[in-house]
Amino acid sequence: MDYKAYFQENRDKHLNELKEWLSIPSISALSEHKPDVKKAAEWLAGKMTQAGLENVKIHETKGHPIVYADYMHAEGKPTVLVYGHYDVQPVDPLNLWQTPPFEPDIRDGKLFARGATDDKGQLFLHIKAVEAILSQEKQLPVNIKFCIEGEEEVSSPNLPGFMDANQDLLKADVVLISDTSLLEKGRPAICVGLRGLCSLEVALHTANTDLHSGSYGGGVPNALHAMVSLLNSLHDENGRVSVEGFYKGVIELTPEDHEEFKKQSIDENKLKADLGLDELFGEEGFTFAERTGARPTLELNGVYGGFQGEGSKTVIPKEAHAKITCRLVGHQDPQDILDKIEKHINSHVPTGARVTVVQMEKGNPFTIDPSTPILQKAAEAYEHVYGTRPVFTRDGGSIPIVETFSRVLEAPVVCMGFGLPDENLHAPNEHFNLENFDQGLLTIVDFLKRV
Structure with a gap:
C-alpha cells in the first residue's frame, strides 16, 4: 500500500480536523474550562468512531474524562495500548502569542496553537494512522487500544485509580506514547529514561512580627539569613546534594x-x-546531557520573604519561604527522598528559627533497556522513514504516568515522539512542524506493521 500517497491526498482534510480539535480550549488546570475539556473528549470520541475504532467510551472521573477505544480483531497478534492526553496548558502570557492560541494558524511549515505538539497534534497521528490502515487494508496488523486522559497537565490525579480498576480492559503487550521529541530536525530519538519528581515547601519563622532593623538588628535572628543558611546546607561547593542518603538507588x-x-x-x-x-x-x-538526563537534582524554584516593594525598608523579616523540587533517577523513591530532605532540614534549623515542611508532588522515575526488542522495532521504523537510526535518550523531564503504565500493566513502554525541542510546549507560540506531522504518520504505520 502506498501510504505516502494516501496521507498526501488526505493532508488538508487531516489538518483541518486537527485545527478543529486545537480550537477547543481544553485547559485542565482552570475550572472555568471544564466544559471545554469535556467538549474536547467528545470530539476525540467522535473521531475515534469515524476512524473505525470500536467500544468507544467516555469514562467519567472525579476530574476530567478518560476516553477509551479499541479494535481487537487481529487474533494471535500483539496488543498495543496507545496513551496520550487531550488537555493543554494555560496560555499566559497571552500578549506574547503572535496569533491567538486557540485559533490554529499554519505558517512557515508549522502549525501554531496551544496543544499543537503537546499533545493533541502527536496523539492525532495515531488515530489517523489507524484510520489509514483500516481504510486501505480493512484490517489492522495488531490489536490496538487507546487510553486518552484529560488531566496529564495537572499530574494525572485520576488515571492511576482508573488503571488499577481496569487492568483487564487495558491489558496490552506494549504501551505506545508520543509525548516526547526528536533530538533535533531530522534526528529521531527514542526516550528510554524519564526522571521522577518530588516537591516540597519550606516555611521558616523567627519572631512574632517584623522588626525595625535599627532597634533590633544584630540582636535577634533574621528569617532571611536563617533561610539562606538552611538552603545552603543542601549542596556542597561542587553541586552535589548534601542530604544524607540522597543518592541511594541512583544507577551509576x-x-x-x-x-x-x-x-x-x-x-x-x-x-x-x-x-x-x-x-x-x-x-x-x-x-x-548526563546531568540533565541521568543524574538526580535538588533545585530551588522560589525563595521569598521580607520587603519586596520599591525602594528601601529597614526591616528584619519574621518569616521566609522556599519551594523545592527534585528530579529523580534509577530506583530513587520519591517518598524516601522527601523524608530524607525533611530530616536534613529539621537537623539544620538555625538558632532562633522554627521550620515547617509540607511535602507535595511525588512521581517515580522510568527507565527501560534500549536493547528491548520492541524498542528495536521502533528504531527500525524511524530509520525506514527518516533515513537515520534514532538515538536512545534519557530525558530530564518527568512524565510520572509512564512509570505507572510500565509497572501496573507489566508492559514495555515505547516513547516515540515527533515533536522538536524548540516547539514552545508550555510557552507562547507553541507549534508543531508539519514535516514531522507527515513523517510521524508514516513512522507509526511502519511501526505497527513491524510489531
Missing part, C-alpha cells in the same frame, strides 16, 4: 552509557552562548 553510568550520551552531540559552548551564560554548572564529573 557505565562506559556504554557515556558513549550513548555522546551521540546526542550537545555543543556546550553553543548552549552557553544561547543562554547568555559564562559557564554551565552542576555535579562534577558529568556532561550537561
Whole structure:
C-alpha cells in the first residue's frame, strides 16, 4: 500500500480536523474550562468512531474524562495500548502569542496553537494512522487500544485509580506514547529514561512580627539569613546534594552509557552562548546531557520573604519561604527522598528559627533497556522513514504516568515522539512542524506493521 500517497491526498482534510480539535480550549488546570475539556473528549470520541475504532467510551472521573477505544480483531497478534492526553496548558502570557492560541494558524511549515505538539497534534497521528490502515487494508496488523486522559497537565490525579480498576480492559503487550521529541530536525530519538519528581515547601519563622532593623538588628535572628543558611546546607561547593542518603538507588553510568550520551552531540559552548551564560554548572564529573538526563537534582524554584516593594525598608523579616523540587533517577523513591530532605532540614534549623515542611508532588522515575526488542522495532521504523537510526535518550523531564503504565500493566513502554525541542510546549507560540506531522504518520504505520 502506498501510504505516502494516501496521507498526501488526505493532508488538508487531516489538518483541518486537527485545527478543529486545537480550537477547543481544553485547559485542565482552570475550572472555568471544564466544559471545554469535556467538549474536547467528545470530539476525540467522535473521531475515534469515524476512524473505525470500536467500544468507544467516555469514562467519567472525579476530574476530567478518560476516553477509551479499541479494535481487537487481529487474533494471535500483539496488543498495543496507545496513551496520550487531550488537555493543554494555560496560555499566559497571552500578549506574547503572535496569533491567538486557540485559533490554529499554519505558517512557515508549522502549525501554531496551544496543544499543537503537546499533545493533541502527536496523539492525532495515531488515530489517523489507524484510520489509514483500516481504510486501505480493512484490517489492522495488531490489536490496538487507546487510553486518552484529560488531566496529564495537572499530574494525572485520576488515571492511576482508573488503571488499577481496569487492568483487564487495558491489558496490552506494549504501551505506545508520543509525548516526547526528536533530538533535533531530522534526528529521531527514542526516550528510554524519564526522571521522577518530588516537591516540597519550606516555611521558616523567627519572631512574632517584623522588626525595625535599627532597634533590633544584630540582636535577634533574621528569617532571611536563617533561610539562606538552611538552603545552603543542601549542596556542597561542587553541586552535589548534601542530604544524607540522597543518592541511594541512583544507577551509576557505565562506559556504554557515556558513549550513548555522546551521540546526542550537545555543543556546550553553543548552549552557553544561547543562554547568555559564562559557564554551565552542576555535579562534577558529568556532561550537561548526563546531568540533565541521568543524574538526580535538588533545585530551588522560589525563595521569598521580607520587603519586596520599591525602594528601601529597614526591616528584619519574621518569616521566609522556599519551594523545592527534585528530579529523580534509577530506583530513587520519591517518598524516601522527601523524608530524607525533611530530616536534613529539621537537623539544620538555625538558632532562633522554627521550620515547617509540607511535602507535595511525588512521581517515580522510568527507565527501560534500549536493547528491548520492541524498542528495536521502533528504531527500525524511524530509520525506514527518516533515513537515520534514532538515538536512545534519557530525558530530564518527568512524565510520572509512564512509570505507572510500565509497572501496573507489566508492559514495555515505547516513547516515540515527533515533536522538536524548540516547539514552545508550555510557552507562547507553541507549534508543531508539519514535516514531522507527515513523517510521524508514516513512522507509526511502519511501526505497527513491524510489531
